[in-house]
Amino acid sequence: xxxxxxxxxxxxxxxxxxxxxxxxxxxxxxxxxxxxxxxxxxxxxxxxxxxxxxxxxxxxxxxxxxxxxxxxxxxxxxxxxxxxxxxxxxxxxxx
Amino acid sequence: xxxxxxxxxxxxxxxxxxxxxxxxxxxxxxxxxxxxxxxxxxxxxxxxxxxxxxxxxxxxxxxxxxxxxxxxxxxxxxxxxxxxxxxxxxxxxxxxxxxxxxxxxxxxxxxxxxxxxxxxxxxxxxxxxxxxxxxxxxxxxxxxxxxxxxxxxxxxxxxx
Numbered sequence: 464x465x466x467x468x469x470x471x472x473x474x475x476x477x478x479x480x481x482x483x484x485x486x487x488x489x490x491x492x493x494x495x496x497x498x499x500x501x502x503x504x505x506x507x508x509x510x511x512x513x514x515x516x517x518x519x520x521x522x523x524x525x526x527x528x529x530x531x532x533x534x535x536x537x538x539x540x541x542x543x544x545x546x547x548x549x550x551x552x553x554x555x556x557x558x
Numbered sequence: 559x560x561x562x563x564x565x566x567x568x569x570x571x572x573x574x575x576x577x578x579x580x581x582x583x584x585x586x587x588x589x590x591x592x593x594x595x596x597x598x599x600x601x602x603x604x605x606x607x608x609x610x611x612x613x614x615x616x617x618x619x620x621x622x623x624x625x626x627x628x629x630x631x632x633x634x635x636x637x638x639x640x641x642x643x644x645x646x647x648x649x650x651x652x653x654x655x656x657x658x659x660x661x662x663x664x665x666x667x668x669x670x671x672x673x674x675x676x677x678x679x680x681x682x683x684x685x686x687x688x689x690x691x692x693x694x695x696x697x698x699x700x701x702x703x704x705x706x707x708x709x710x711x712x713x714x715x716x717x718x
Contacts, residue, residue: 473611477626477668478651481678504611520652521611535652539615540686 466554468499469510470534471519475503478520482534486518489547495554516553562635563668563677564595565710567703569638580605582646583625586638586665595636596667603627604665614648614658620691621660623648624681632669635677637710639664639702641695662694680710 468486472479479501490496502510504521511517511527520534532550536542568589576582587601607627615622645659664681668674684690690709694702 473607474626474628474668476629476670476674477624477666477678480675481682484675484679522652522654533652535615535650538651538682538685539617541616541618 466497466515467513468497468554469507469514469517469519469529470499470501471504471507471517471521471523472534473504473521475501475506478534478538482518482520482537485537485543486547486550490551490554493551493555495551497554516550518550563674563710564634564636565639565703565706566593566636567699568593569636570699570702570706571638571640572697572699572702573643574640575643576646579608579646579648582640582642582663583608583665586640586663590636590638590665590667593636595632595634597631597633600627600631600667603631608648612649612651612654614650614660615685616650616656616658617685617688617691619688620662620695621645621648621658622662622664622685622691623658623660624664624666624685626666626668629669632667634667635669635674636667637664637681637706638667639694639706641697641702662691677710684709 470479470483507525511529514529517529517531518534536546583605584601590596604625604627608625613624640663642661645661647657648660650656
């Protein structure tokens with residue numbers, strides 16, 4: 464089953480755009496594809512239930528049952544590999 | 559495609575001496591407002607957004623912040639750049655309990671995610687390049703303008 468990923472940032476258009484692109488490219492290299500949606504943090508309550516993974520560059524101040532990965536390393540470059548591998552592992556897990 | 563974001567010399571400020579973020583954002587937003595790239599509320603909305611969703615980036619040697627706000631306050635894509643004389647603390651993106659001393663600010667006026675993707679990617683790789691940041695930190699207005707223009711618009715990846 465193809466998984467669903469939510470890319471979240473404060474506006475839903477700036478850092479989440481850059482992060483989404485990096486994750487898509489990285490996963491593609493490993494043959495992993497997924498459905499995704501880019502949203503702003505206020506839209507998390509209405510969307511998290513359909514998602515298998517949330518990758519956010521902002522603090523998510525809601526209770527959700529979907530794993531959240533901090534996407535900041537994909538912006539700063541510090542610890543980027545580690546986060547990309549963590550994301551890949553989650554997306555490769557059986558649903 | 560690559561030319562869909564505007565950088566102009568008037569929107570580059572070096573040796574900025576500011577006391578707080580409000581003063582900083584208002585200085586950086588002014589040229590964007592004067593040239594009709596943003597609405598009158600832009601600066602205030604950036605500041606509000608920064609308090610709730612901070613944009614400080616803790617890089618290895620230089621602190622950078624990329625304040626921005628909702629696209630509805632932006633008329634056309636543009637970037638305003640500020641280099642500070644003395645660092646200003648910003649809260650860290652995604653970890654607001656931490657703070658980072660920021661020396662370079664890229665104020666982003668972005669109104670469309672499809673069109674600015676390429677520029678955003680280039681800006682992120684520039685932020686991750688220490689040598690490039692030092693060039694901005696120590697450059698004159700003209701040098702920074704040509705450097706950023708080349709980095710964001712050109713396809714080259716060399717920072718020499």
